[in-house]
Amino acid sequence: MENDKKTSKKRLRLNYEYIVILIFAVFFLVCVIVAPVFRSWRNFSNLLAQNAMYGLMAVGIGFVILIGRIDLSIASTAAFTGIFSATMFVREQFFLGIIGGLVIGCLIGALNGLIITKAKIIPFIATLGTQVIFRGLTLIITNGYPVYGIPKEYNIIGLGKIAGFFPICAAIWIVCLIIMQIVLKKTKFGQYVYAVGGNERSAWLSGVNTNKIIIISYVISGFFASLGGLILLLRVQLANATAAEGYELTAIASCVIGGIAMEGGKGNIIGTFFGTLIMGMIINIIQLTGISSYWEKAVTGMIILGAVGLTTILNHRRK
Amino acid sequence: MVENILEMRNITKAFFGNKVLDDVTLKLQKGEVHALVGANGAGKSTLVKIMNGIYGGYSGEIIIKGEKVQFRNPFEANRKGIVMVHQELDLAENLDVSTNIFLGREILDKGKFLDRKSMYKEAQQLLDELNFPINAYDVIESLPLSKRQLVVIARCVSMDADIIVFDEPTSSLSSVEVHELFNVIRNLKRRGVSIVYISHFLEEIFQIADRVTVLRNGQKIITELVSSCNTEKVVEWMIGHKQKASQKRTTSNAGEEVVLSVRGLTHATAVTKDISFDLHKGEILGITGVVGSGRSELARMIIGADARASGEISVGGKVVNINAPSDAVSLKIGYLPEDRKKEGLILERSIEDNLVLAVLNEYTKNGFILFDKVYDLAAKMINRMHVKCHAPTQRVADLSGGNQQKIAIGKWLCSESRIIILDQPTRGVDVGAKEEIYQIIKELSSQNAAIILISDEIEEILNLSDRIKIIVKGEFREELDNRNNNYVKADLLAKMVSTDESA
Numbered sequence: 001m002e003n004d005k006k007t008s009k010k011r012l013r014l015n016y017e018y019i020v021i022l023i024f025a026v027f028f029l030v031c032v033i034v035a036p037v038f039r040s041w042r043n044f045s046n047l048l049a050q051n052a053m054y055g056l057m058a059v060g061i062g063f064v065i066l067i068g069r070i071d072l073s074i075a076s077t078a079a080f081t082g083i084f085s086a087t088m089f090v091r092e093q094f095f096l097g098i099i100g101g102l103v104i105g106c107l108i109g110a111l112n113g114l115i116i117t118k119a120k121i122i123p124f125i126a127t128l129g130t131q132v133i134f135r136g137l138t139l140i141i142t143n144g145y146p147v148y149g150i151p152k153e154y155n156i157i158g159l160g161k162i163a164g165f166f167p168i169c170a171a172i173w174i175v176c177l178i179i180m181q182i183v184l185k186k187t188k189f190g191q192y193v194y195a196v197g198g199n200e201r202s203a204w205l206s207g208v209n210t211n212k213i214i215i216i217s218y219v220i221s222g223f224f225a226s227l228g229g230l231i232l233l234l235r236v237q238l239a240n241a242t243a244a245e246g247y248e249l250t251a252i253a254s255c256v257i258g259g260i261a262m263e264g265g266k267g268n269i270i271g272t273f274f275g276t277l278i279m280g281m282i283i284n285i286i287q288l289t290g291i292s293s294y295w296e297k298a299v300t301g302m303i304i305l306g307a308v309g310l311t312t313i314l315n316h317r318r319k
Numbered sequence: 320m321v322e323n324i325l326e327m328r329n330i331t332k333a334f335f336g337n338k339v340l341d342d343v344t345l346k347l348q349k350g351e352v353h354a355l356v357g358a359n360g361a362g363k364s365t366l367v368k369i370m371n372g373i374y375g376g377y378s379g380e381i382i383i384k385g386e387k388v389q390f391r392n393p394f395e396a397n398r399k400g401i402v403m404v405h406q407e408l409d410l411a412e413n414l415d416v417s418t419n420i421f422l423g424r425e426i427l428d429k430g431k432f433l434d435r436k437s438m439y440k441e442a443q444q445l446l447d448e449l450n451f452p453i454n455a456y457d458v459i460e461s462l463p464l465s466k467r468q469l470v471v472i473a474r475c476v477s478m479d480a481d482i483i484v485f486d487e488p489t490s491s492l493s494s495v496e497v498h499e500l501f502n503v504i505r506n507l508k509r510r511g512v513s514i515v516y517i518s519h520f521l522e523e524i525f526q527i528a529d530r531v532t533v534l535r536n537g538q539k540i541i542t543e544l545v546s547s548c549n550t551e552k553v554v555e556w557m558i559g560h561k562q563k564a565s566q567k568r569t570t571s572n573a574g575e576e577v578v579l580s581v582r583g584l585t586h587a588t589a590v591t592k593d594i595s596f597d598l599h600k601g602e603i604l605g606i607t608g609v610v611g612s613g614r615s616e617l618a619r620m621i622i623g624a625d626a627r628a629s630g631e632i633s634v635g636g637k638v639v640n641i642n643a644p645s646d647a648v649s650l651k652i653g654y655l656p657e658d659r660k661k662e663g664l665i666l667e668r669s670i671e672d673n674l675v676l677a678v679l680n681e682y683t684k685n686g687f688i689l690f691d692k693v694y695d696l697a698a699k700m701i702n703r704m705h706v707k708c709h710a711p712t713q714r715v716a717d718l719s720g721g722n723q724q725k726i727a728i729g730k731w732l733c734s735e736s737r738i739i740i741l742d743q744p745t746r747g748v749d750v751g752a753k754e755e756i757y758q759i760i761k762e763l764s765s766q767n768a769a770i771i772l773i774s775d776e777i778e779e780i781l782n783l784s785d786r787i788k789i790i791v792k793g794e795f796r797e798e799l800d801n802r803n804n805n806y807v808k809a810d811l812l813a814k815m816v817s818t819d820e821s822a
Contacts (some may be wrong), residue, residue, distance in 0.1 A: 188687075206644070206648065207644050207649065
């Protein structure tokens with residue numbers, strides 16, 4: 001009896017949190033119907049590979065949004081660490097390039113977290129500041145010239161496929177997604193993320209070190225920003241000071257479509273996978289059907305409003 | 320026959336089926352100061368909020384100068400000449416005095432632009448006329464609280480108000496400022512303005528009011544000329560004669576061992592001054608005082624949520640350094656905040672998530688949560704506290720107020736706190752849940768936890784406490800030994816509402 005009730009309650013929560021999967025399924029079905037090419041694995045695997053970098057950024061910024069904050073600096077972080085990694089790659093320092101890039105990403109995240117918790121600058125302004133600073137530093141360092149000459153064999157991460165059919169970058173994305181979903185749902189840190197996002201004051205009064213949780217969340221965001229930047233770098237095979245511009249908005253939109261509430265405390269990381277794919281599918285289907293690519297942004301905007309509106313309506317009806 | 324400027328006839332109002340006003344009639348005469356008194360929760364605020372159009376959905380009628388009215392919002396009440404000076408002075412702090420006085424009623428020039436010159440001139444004229452030592456150009460932020468209040472009063476007068484409602488105007492004023500405020504009120508009275516004056520401090524009422532209306536449990540008890548009654552009589556009306564002794568705790572469990580010792584604690588904003596006390600093992604220490612007396616700030620200071628200017632805290636005989644709530648939690652001090660929704664709970668999360676939040680460390684292994692252990696703990700706690708719910712995984716937002724409160728208290732039972740500070744543990748919960756919460760408090764004490772019980776409800780303070788501390792304007796006034804049952808509600812109330820040091 002008790003157990004019955006437990007599972008039925010769980011199912012109710014599942015329905016709500018994972019509504020994005022339903023939206024994704026409907027969207028996918030529509031695409032399959034209007035564009036026959038969509039039915040091929042090749043197209044789908046391309047979709048996964050093309051969106052891996054956005055998806056990874058969304059995984060990271062998802063934590064920041066879950067604690068009720070924002071990170072506008074992720075695209076700049078990706079470009080900045082991309083320059084470092086590319087320079088190392090050109091010198092055939094593969095591991096230094098990878099590890100160094102990720103460490104710098106974490107440091108930028110920690111800097112954001114410290115500015116927000118210690119200097120008490122609101123997250124929007126703090127990360128807008130670091131966004132512009134790191135974009136500027138990237139331009140200064142490169143003098144505006146792209147870094148190229150990365151050894152061909154490194155590109156396997158960006159363009160290679162496992163057993164000839166599954167994109168490696170998509171595999172990295174999915175593995176990270178699963179790990180971070182487990183971190184969110186099964187660990188003490190994840191529980192604190194929900195607590196800080198749900199009611200920071202209450203969490204603090206309950207003895208949670210809220211500043212620590214905030215800083216770690218920004219470190220995660222910085223880490224995945226640089227990882228996304230690495231994937232981008234190893235797909236296009238060069239690093240550019242203007243790389244990834246505007247990607248933070250794509251990542252934020254993916255989180256929001258994926259069911260993470262901007263006020264924090266609600267949503268999950270798996271949702272960002274479907275959010276990212278929905279965004280990617282819009283571009284994909286517009287290309288496939290030969291509709292003018294000028295439509296891309298307008299349609300994307302409408303999908304964001306539609307998906308969030310639907311979630312909001314369903315959420316309110318529940319109350 | 321004196322003219323009644325306002326009549327509220329047979330007003331009845333319920334919140335969620337809970338009657339807070341029952342057939343209350345209030346008649347306000349032109350140019351009188353009419354005091355409205357009653358214990359916390361008697362319905363004073365609700366009555367004046369109906370008068371001001373903040374609350375609708377009542378039965379009964381309101382008649383102003385012979386005309387029947389029904390306000391849909393405070394603006395309509397303003398237009399009929401009723402304004403309210405709220406406890407939280409609602410001023411735009413970043414703007415200057417004249418802008419605030421004319422907010423929403425700006426003077427415009429021919430080109431429909433703001434005519435600042437005229438506004439400053441008129442504002443200054445008004446301030447001078449009222450004898451307020453304020454410059455119309457001053458920015459609100461730069462003014463002390465007492466002057467801000469004068470700005471609000473000036474705004475009321477500039478709106479040609481016939482009726483001004485003061486809600487606890489003196490709770491944060493010094494005695495000199497209170498004296499000045501009374502001069503202002505007498506001045507307003509001479510101008511023919513009627514005043515509704517709400518205060519916890521009865522002495523003030525005898526100084527300033529002409530008539531007094533007493534409310535108790537949502538009912539009007541009496542309206543009487545102040546000159547023909549005294550403090551004892553008013554207190555008696557406020558609490559009634561009935562004294563329920565049924566729930567009274569019969570055995571004390573207070574030990575000798577001092578578990579918490581506080582010396583000279585002063586709040587960073589000086590709302591509490593030089594507080595010292597000892598708390599013993601198994602003891603229930605009741606702290607009571609009127610709204611704004613500093614009781615909640617005291618609690619927050621002890622657990623490190625509010626900054627303190629000076630003072631020392633010892634736990635178990637050792638001086639400790641509590642700078643944040645996490646320090647208090649690790650010293651096994653639990654704190655139930657006054658506002659469970661804003662501070663006590665994470666509403667969107669489940670019962671088990673909330674219960675285990677303060678002790679998650681003990682329910683994790685290598686960073687991973689031991690969900691089975693958490694579930695068992697939550698189930699045990701739900702059982703022990705009689706929480707009505709489907710399962711430990713249910714969202715807290717979906718529970719009733721009483722059950723939510725049990726979860727907020729349960730958090731500190733889960734953490735096995737040895738010192739528990741409860742701020743208004745039964746606020747906004749139904750009678751059944753109230754009894755159950757009392758039971759939990761008694762149980763905790765019998766298990767040797769030391770409890771600080773902060774409450775508005777004098778009855779629960781009397782029924783549960785071993786000792787009672789009365790806090791008035793941020794200072795401990797008096798300590799009562801409650802173990803011999805020799806105090807009644809009237810004693811406590813009289814001490815709380817007195818501003819006289821020797822009372």
